[in-house]
Amino acid sequence: MPASKKPIVIVTRKLPEAVETRMCELFDARLNVGDIPMSHAELGQAVKAADVLVPTVTDRIDRSLLSQAGPQLKLIANFGTGVDNIDLDTARVRGIIVTNTPGVLTEDTADMTMALILAVPRRLAEGTAQLKDPHRHWPGWSPTWMLGHRIWGKRLGIIGMGRIGQAVARRAKAFGLQIHYHNRRRVSEETEHELEATYWESLDQMLARMDIISVNCPHTPATYHLLSARRLKLLKPSSYIVNTARGEVIDENELARMVEAGQIAGAGLDVFENEPAINPKLLASDRVVALPHMGSATIEGRIDMGEKVIINIKTFLDGHNPPDRVHPAMF
Ligand code: 8YV
Numbered sequence: 001m002p003a004s005k006k007p008i009v010i011v012t013r014k015l016p017e018a019v020e021t022r023m024c025e026l027f028d029a030r031l032n033v034g035d036i037p038m039s040h041a042e043l044g045q046a047v048k049a050a051d052v053l054v055p056t057v058t059d060r061i062d063r064s065l066l067s068q069a070g071p072q073l074k075l076i077a078n079f080g081t082g083v084d085n086i087d088l089d090t091a092r093v094r095g096i097i098v099t100n101t102p103g104v105l106t107e108d109t110a111d112m113t114m115a116l117i118l119a120v121p122r123r124l125a126e127g128t129a130q131l132k133d134p135h136r137h138w139p140g141w142s143p144t145w146m147l148g149h150r151i152w153g154k155r156l157g158i159i160g161m162g163r164i165g166q167a168v169a170r171r172a173k174a175f176g177l178q179i180h181y182h183n184r185r186r187v188s189e190e191t192e193h194e195l196e197a198t199y200w201e202s203l204d205q206m207l208a209r210m211d212i213i214s215v216n217c218p219h220t221p222a223t224y225h226l227l228s229a230r231r232l233k234l235l236k237p238s239s240y241i242v243n244t245a246r247g248e249v250i251d252e253n254e255l256a257r258m259v260e261a262g263q264i265a266g267a268g269l270d271v272f273e274n275e276p277a278i279n280p281k282l283l284a285s286d287r288v289v290a291l292p293h294m295g296s297a298t299i300e301g302r303i304d305m306g307e308k309v310i311i312n313i314k315t316f317l318d319g320h321n322p323p324d325r326v327h328p329a330m331f
Pocket of ligand 1: 055056057058079080081082083105245294295296297
């Protein structure tokens with residue numbers, strides 16, 4: 001590429017203004033001003049033309065799409081930490097480097113997880129809905145109305161004890177929850193000690209003993225429906241599930257059926273298996289607090305993500321290994 005010619009960077013969704021401004025200074029950035037998700041055909045055009053593609057969780061960068069990529073496409077700098085939207089193996093075979101944005105979403109996502117851990121047993125959404133419903137009159141306080149369940153002293157089982165899982169554990173510990181976890185690898189003794197965390201090698205055994213489950217692992221072929229119909233049935237009927245990771249980790253239809261049947265006490269869900277579609281049974285239930293994938297939705301977080309994307313692109317274009325390069329074996 002001639003030194004004077006800026007690389008074409010195609011950004012699939014609207015990003016915070018500061019990020020877009022900087023991208024336009026550095027690159028020949030093609031922005032999505034209208035923020036309408038690109039169709040498969042539009043993404044096909046993008047991979048033909050781009051030197052760098054900046055997709056998000058809403059773009060499926062699969063094998064058929066990558067097979068259309070022009071030879072100049074050498075970097076996919078994902079705006080997001082999860083990379084389950086990208087076929088990493090095909091990208092590797094085609095010599096395309098993939099980067100993500102780890103670390104900068106940790107605290108925001110852990111906050112949202114904690115918010116759901118509090119909101120579901122304490123019936124926050126139900127209480128608000130009661131007050132805002134113009135057809136209902138609140139007669140005032142009652143000793144037996146809107147009773148939820150105490151979280152202090154209960155057992156929290158975290159599935160996936162990476163950065164976000166640990167940040168959830170730190171918060172939950174401060175709220176008096178007992179920390180339990182299941183992870184591919186046991187975390188260091190030091191971390192276990194700090195979090196007073198109990199490791200369960202067997203996910204099945206942990207599930208059967210917890211009061212609240214928090215899903216904090218990435219979605220990979222190995223974690224797809226990790227909480228399968230069989231495993232969901234191991235949960236105590238009094239337990240709650242919170243998911244701020246990826247919908248695909250839970251068998252959503254089975255969860256919805258169990259919520260409806262009263263076989264689980266409730267769920268706090270920020271992510272869904274077929275976004276933006278959601279099983280209507282979940283939305284119909286008072287025992288479900290549902291959020292539209294807002295875990296990392298802070299302006300600070302989104303600017304930090306954009307900053308990471310820019311650093312990854314810039315470092316790569318300068319001929320160095322981008323800091324957040326994803327290796328398929330990591331997931
Ligand atoms: C992001 C997320 O906002 O980064 C992730 O993995 O789940 C979200 O919080 C989204 O993925 C942006 O692409």
